[in-house]
Amino acid sequence: MKRIFYSIGFVFAIFFLSCGFFLSYQLSSLRDRMNRLEQESALMGKQVSANPFSRDSDYVFESFNSETGKLVKERYRVSSYADDQVVLRQELGDVTASDKETRYCVRMENGSLVVYLEDGKEVFEYTDIPLEALPSEEQAEVLGGKEIVGTDELYSFLENYSS
Template identity: 30%
Template sequence: MKQKYYIGFFMAVFFIASMLGIGYQMSYQYVMDRHEAEAQAKREERAPDRPKEEELVTTKGAAQKNEGYYLCELQGYVVVYLSDHETIYEMTEIPLDTLPENVRAEVEAGKYVETARELYGFLENYSS
């Protein structure tokens, strides 16, 4: 008879300990989720105009996404300048005389390209 009481007591202690552990895990997860949501809200308050992580574009040099690029001619080749028109972003091996006439005129005048995606699209189309 005593053995039945021991088993019942052990089961009750095990059940209470299990419930406390589950409750602790649930409350810990709730606090961590709430903390992450508050941190995300603070990050969005600090930089509401900043693009989301998946929209960021990394580039060489000091260019940022919103600055843009200029395609110009230098010694018969296409050169990419940053938006300040002074800093060379990339020297290409695209000869100016291989470009179509209308594109050549745009490059000679200083063709503006807004994003890195457009820039590399242009360079891929007219290289090789």
């Protein structure tokens, strides 16, 4: 009789230990999966919010001028952006024909691309684009001073190689 009780007790002990190990394994697996999902979710959130700006979008800031009693609207366009900086350029009017005919010169300076106006002396925009990000043909052109005509062409070129 004692043997039966010991045998039954032994079987129950093995059963409960097995259930405990199985449940701890399942719990650990569930925690690992939750951690992975949280990390992926955070990464997806960073990827989604990393590039919310578009070169073609206008941003309008409205403010009320209490002296004149009028609503003042200022229009801005995204000039360039990186992870730690967004550069806005104020737009005073519509795009004119002169913007489409403006000539720019892209050169390398301190390891990254710099855009100059056609005279080559006045800096139009600094970029964080390294020379190595360009194909070899483009690298050769930039080292010699790549000329680009028009603001749209310039921004198209810069967007192709920015990260």
